[in-house]
Amino acid sequence: MKFNITQSAFVEGLMKVNKVISSRSSLPILQGVYVKATEDEIVLTGSDANETIIHSIPVTGEDVVVEETGDTVFPKQVIDIVKKSRKHLSIDLDGTVTKIKSGKSEIELNCLDPEEYPSFVKVDEKEPDLVLDAAQFKTLVSKTSFAAAKTDVRPVLQGVYYNVTEDCMNLTCTDSHRLAVVKQKVESKQAIQMIIPASSLDNALKIFGMNGEIEIFSHSDNALVLKDGPTLYQTRLLDGNYPETSRLIPDSFTSVMKINRKEFLEGLELIKEVANSNTSNENGVAKIHVNGVASLSSTKAETGKGKIDIPYDSLEGEQEAFTISFSVKYAIDSLKALDCETVDFSFVADMRPFLLKPSDMTDMEECQLILPVRTV
C-alpha cells in the first residue's frame, strides 16, 4: 500500500472514525484504524464492535494519489502524528511497518495485521430506505433518546423504538417512568421497525453535520446504517420486543393548563437545587399545585424547602385546581425537549400520568408523558 494525501483530508477522516475508537477496547486491533487504499478511494474504518464508522476519501489524481493498493491497521498514534504533520503526507507500507513522510519528518509505525480486523455489514449504498434532512433527524432524536433507561434491567428500554409506516415515522422512547413520542410525516418505500440503542443515536448526532441529508439503510437484520456524504455510521440494534406504549397515553383530561415553557423550566431548575441533595443524586421530587397560579414546591429534610409561583396563561377543564408530584429531572428533560413557546400541561388525576406537549402543534406531533410520584 502506498499513497499520497493532503493532511487536511486525512485528519478529517481520522477524526471522524476516531469518534468510536476506544483505547480501552478489549480487542486490541479495534484500538487502531483500518485503512484500505483502492484505485478509487482511501477508506478509513474505526469501530468499537457495536458502532462502526467508515469514511471514504476519493482519489482525485492531484492531492490524493494511490500508487499501490493495499490495506493495514494503523495504531491509534497515527491520528496525532497526522495532526502534527505538514500539508502533504506520503504513506508507504512495507511488510508491517508504515513509513509516514511529511516535510522533514519521517515516522515508521508498527502496524497490525488487517486480516484480523473484523469485517462489518456491507450496505448497498445505492438504495437507502429513507432520506431525511440532517437537522430534522437531529431534532427527532433529541426529543426522544434522553428518555431511554440508563440501566440494563430491560435491555430494550435502552433503545429508541423506530417505526416507519408508509407515510409516517414514529420515534418512541420510554424507561417505564416516562415516555417521549414524536411522529413525522415521511414517504417511505417500506415499513421499518427497529430498536436503536439511544446512546448510539446520540453518538451519530455528534458525527454528522447539521446540514445536508442523512440516508437511512435498515435492510440488514441486525444493524442500522446511516450515511452522510462520504461517512457511513453503523450500529448494532437491540433484540427483543418493544413494549406497546400507545395505550399509555390518556385521551381525555380533567384539566389542561397552558403555561410559558421557559418560565416553567426556570422555576423547576431553581426547585431542583432543593429537591436534589447533590448533583450525583437526581431523584428529587417536586409538587405542582395549580389554583390561580402554578405553585412549584419541594421539601427535602437535609436541604430545606423551596417554593416558586409561576403565572399560567389559561386553565381549562372540569377541575379548577389540581396537585401532582413528579420527578424534577424528568420534567426538566421533557420541557427542554419540547422547545416551544407555550406548553399544555394535561392532567387526569393525581396518580395518573400527565402529559406535556406544545400548545401549538407543528407538522411534527410530539408528546412527553410523565408518571407521577406517590408522596404522602
Next chain:
Amino acid sequence: MKFNITQSAFVEGLMKVNKVISSRSSLPILQGVYVKATEDEIVLTGSDANETIIHSIPVTGEDVVVEETGDTVFPKQVIDIVKKSRKHLSIDLDGTVTKIKSGKSEIELNCLDPEEYPSFVKVDEKEPDLVLDAAQFKTLVSKTSFAAAKTDVRPVLQGVYYNVTEDCMNLTCTDSHRLAVVKQKVESKQAIQMIIPASSLDNALKIFGMNGEIEIFSHSDNALVLKDGPTLYQTRLLDGNYPETSRLIPDSFTSVMKINRKEFLEGLELIKEVANSNTSNENGVAKIHVNGVASLSSTKAETGKGKIDIPYDSLEGEQEAFTISFSVKYAIDSLKALDCETVDFSFVADMRPFLLKPSDMTDMEECQLILPVRTV
C-alpha cells in the same frame, strides 16, 4: 443576619470562593460557604483547609444593605440557587434556617453552625510585603511551577521556592530531574523565603484576573496571602529546606546552538507521538543529534521510530557536533515556558545537564535546565 444584595455581586463572590471548595472535603463544614455580614461588608469564605479564599462585598447602602449583622455557613447549594435567582435577593437567617427570597421564589436552606467553621490566618491588609503587576506574577509562576515534583517523595519539591532579596525576586522549581529559574528585579522592604505549593500557585492564577496588581503578604510564618482588590487568597506553605540549586547550573559550555523555538517545539510534539506509547505514559525519550542540522529522533519498540530534521540558526563553541538524549515531556514543557522567538540550547557533555534559555534576554532572567537520560 439579614441583608439585601444584587444577584450579580453575590454570584461573583460565591463563584470566587467556590474555586477552593471541594464537595469531597473530609470536614463537612468546609463543603459550605461561610458568610459574615457586618455593617461595612458581606464577607464570603471558602476553604479546603490548605487553601482559603475570602471575598468581600462592600455595603453600598443602595443595592447591598445589611439590616442585621451576623454569620452562618451556607450549604454548597446556595451557589446554584443564587445563580438561578432574579436580580435582587433578600437573605434572612432565622436560627439555623436561611430564607432566600427573589422574585416569586422563596427558598429555605438548612445552614451549618458558624462556630464550627475553622478560623484562618488574619492579615494586616495595610502592609503588603510586595506589590506585583498581576500579569507579571502570572508569567513568573507559569515559567516555574510546572517543574515541581508530582509525587510526595520529597514534599518540598512539590513547591516553588520563592526568594526575595532587597532588589531581586527569584522563583526556583525543580523535581530533581529538571530545574526552572526566573529572576526579576523588584523593590522589597524585606527579604522573604518560602516554599509555596506549586498546585496552590496554579490555583491562584485561575482566581485572579490578568489586570491590576497583586499584593503579597508573607509575614505569617506558615501561610502566604495574596490580595487582588476585594479577594484574598491564602495558602499553607511547605515546611523544610529547599535544596541549594544554583551550583547545578553550568557556567561554561562546549557548544551553544541558537534555534527557532516554535520549530523545535513542533518537532518534539511530533516525536512525542512515537516516544510515548500512550498519553498516560509520558516518559518517552528523544535524542537530538546536532551536526549541520538538528536531527530529533526517537525509537520505541512497540510503536516504531520517528525522525525530524530542524535547521538551526547558529552553533558556537569548541564542538561542532553533539548528541544528547532527554525526556520529550521535559523539553516540551521548558520550550512552552520560554515563550520567545529563538532559544539557546547550551550543551556541556552528553551526560551533563543542558540549558535552554531565550537568546535575547529581557529584564527577566530565566533558564530551564534538563538532566539528560542515559541511553547507551
